[in-house]
Amino acid sequence: MAKKSSKRKRQAQSRLKSKLEAALKKQKAQMVKSASAADAQEYTVHQSSDASRQRRNLPMAGRTIVVTSGKGGVGKTTTAVNIAVALAKLGKKVAIVDCDTGLRSTDMILGLENRIVYNLVDVIKGVCDLKKALVRDKRLDDLYLLPTSQTAQKEDVTEAQMKKLSDDLKKDFDFVIFDCPAGIEAGFRNASAGADEALVVTTPDVAPVRAADRATGLLENRGIKRIHLIINRLRPKLMRKGDMLGVNDVLGVLNMKLIGLVPEDDAVVKSSNDGVPLTLTDNSHAGTAYTNIARRILGEEVEYLDIENMDPGFFGKLMSIFNRK
Numbered sequence: 376m377a378k379k380s381s382k383r384k385r386q387a388q389s390r391l392k393s394k395l396e397a398a399l400k401k402q403k404a405q406m407v408k409s410a411s412a413a414d415a416q417e418y419t420v421h422q423s424s425d426a427s428r429q430r431r432n433l434p435m436a437g438r439t440i441v442v443t444s445g446k447g448g449v450g451k452t453t454t455a456v457n458i459a460v461a462l463a464k465l466g467k468k469v470a471i472v473d474c475d476t477g478l479r480s481t482d483m484i485l486g487l488e489n490r491i492v493y494n495l496v497d498v499i500k501g502v503c504d505l506k507k508a509l510v511r512d513k514r515l516d517d518l519y520l521l522p523t524s525q526t527a528q529k530e531d532v533t534e535a536q537m538k539k540l541s542d543d544l545k546k547d548f549d550f551v552i553f554d555c556p557a558g559i560e561a562g563f564r565n566a567s568a569g570a571d572e573a574l575v576v577t578t579p580d581v582a583p584v585r586a587a588d589r590a591t592g593l594l595e596n597r598g599i600k601r602i603h604l605i606i607n608r609l610r611p612k613l614m615r616k617g618d619m620l621g622v623n624d625v626l627g628v629l630n631m632k633l634i635g636l637v638p639e640d641d642a643v644v645k646s647s648n649d650g651v652p653l654t655l656t657d658n659s660h661a662g663t664a665y666t667n668i669a670r671r672i673l674g675e676e677v678e679y680l681d682i683e684n685m686d687p688g689f690f691g692k693l694m695s696i697f698n699r700k
């Protein structure tokens with residue numbers, strides 16, 4: 376048994392290593408990308424005409440939402456990707472825009488890193504048009520990624536350019552989700568430039584909560600009125616023991632409208648490494664929490680998961696049974 380599990384571990388590690396090597400190779404290749412690569416771009420954009428939008432009772436312009444936090448590493452990209460996937464599964468046409476120029480990661484978490492040729496900076500610099508740079512997800516017809524450049528700087532893009540990009544995207548999508556980088560500098564300003572709404576992600580820890588407060592103030596100053604809070608990585612055991620900030624503590628400090636509570640879940644790490652977002656399958660606690668957020672974004676009233684009393688083992692055990700096979 377122990378032999379078997381260490382073999383599985385070695386296999387998984389070797390898979391991850393190959394994935395990392397492939398990604399590094401790809402990164403190097405992109406830095407010396409020749410113009411001929413342009414021809415290889417795989418893209419198809421389904422134009423949703425005004426008529427079809429009206430048939431589906433959609434507003435004439437899509438909703439634009441920035442997922443931000445101030446603090447780094449609290450789960451913005453995980454949140455943006457899983458909500459985008461859930462909205463697409465719920466029948467919406469969704470574009471997710473990676474605004475972390477220089478450090479992109481949205482493509483890897485979505486599992487689309489091998490299909491990128493053009494990126495956001497190419498669109499802004501006029502190297503290609505928007506439709507060419509959008510990568511369509513093969514698993515969901517109505518989900519697209521606009522990746523960003525790994526070599527350009529955040530300062531290479533202006534707020535006016537991002538606003539124009541957002542205006543162009545919202546003509547053709549029901550939802551445009553901007554995955555914001557850490558911090559409150561140029562990347563934050565660019566990611567929020569074209570957004571009408573915001574999802575602020577925090578973990579129940581002191582520094583991220585303070586950063587979320589700062590980010591929210593800045594978003595309000597920028598005229599974004601519809602701002603909702605997501606508390607990520609809640610740990611049932613610590614919550615029960617009172618060893619971490621509780622939901623009410625966080626809400627008390629931030630005085631914001633809550634839209635989601637997401638538990639700490641090992642399935643998040645595996646899904647990110649595999650490039651298979653949790654909301655594609657919905658067999659994890661965190662996946663369910665993200666799907667619930669998507670449904671609330673669409674106006675549904677959905678009960679919150681009782682994270683404090685959650686059995687952390689149920690989905691975990693289920694997953695480990697599948698993974699063993």
Ligand SMILES: Nc1ncnc2c1ncn2[C@@H]1O[C@H](COP(=O)(O)OP(=O)(O)OP(=O)(O)O)[C@@H](O)[C@H]1O
Binds near residue numbers: 444643
């Ligand atoms: N609910 C969760 N349970 C367990 N791990 C999580 C959860 N949410 C996020 N993580 C992990 O936390 C790490 C940071 O997540 P993520 O990259 O989404 O954060 P981020 O805010 O986008 O980071 P950055 O500021 O660098 O862009 C990742 O390793 C991710 O797998």
Ligand SMILES: [Mg+2]
Binds near residue numbers: 451
């Ligand atoms: Mg991120």
